[in-house]
Amino acid sequence: MATRARIAIENEDGTYTSAYQHWDGYPGGLGYKLVNHWDNPLLVREAIELGDASSWGTHIGTKVDFDARDTHGSQNIYYTRDRGEYCPCNRSETLDELLTAESWEEYIYVMKQDGEWYYHAVQGQQRELGDVHQLLPLATRAIADHVDILKNHLKMLKSREAA
DSSP states (O other), X not given: OOOOEEEEEEOTTSOEEEEEEOSOOSIIIIIHHHHHHOOOHHHHHXXXXXXXXXXXXXXXXXXXXXXXXXXXXXXXXXXXHHHOOOOXXXXXXXXXXXXXXXXXXXXXXXXXXXSOEEEEESSSHHHHHTOTTOOEEOHHHHHHHHHHHHHHHHHHHHHHHHO
């Protein structure tokens, strides 16, 4: 099952450009990749402007056969470039518009003009805090969640070895 997300960048005029991303959109997955591999606003903008993606990796990459998953490596996989579907990026006039648009996305990631990544959990933490329109800093959350994923993986490997 996919954890859908939206990746956005704040434009100089205060608007937002964004694209959908289908797989592993949780903070310890996509969020961790964004924090660790996507720190250049020019590359982030270029990647978003390629439109909706099946998944983001560590770099934009080149056209690949969408269905030949073993050839994808660690690059981004786009619906338009790699599968031939028309799935352009979106524009939002305000942060509120970006965060409240009807969608199936569970997380929204935003690179603000300060060059830092922030996130919004569409359902969950923000609603618990009582502020559904708040962006939270991403780095600490993404790294902590990724470490938890790795710890759980190690636990699973150890239990297999013991069996």
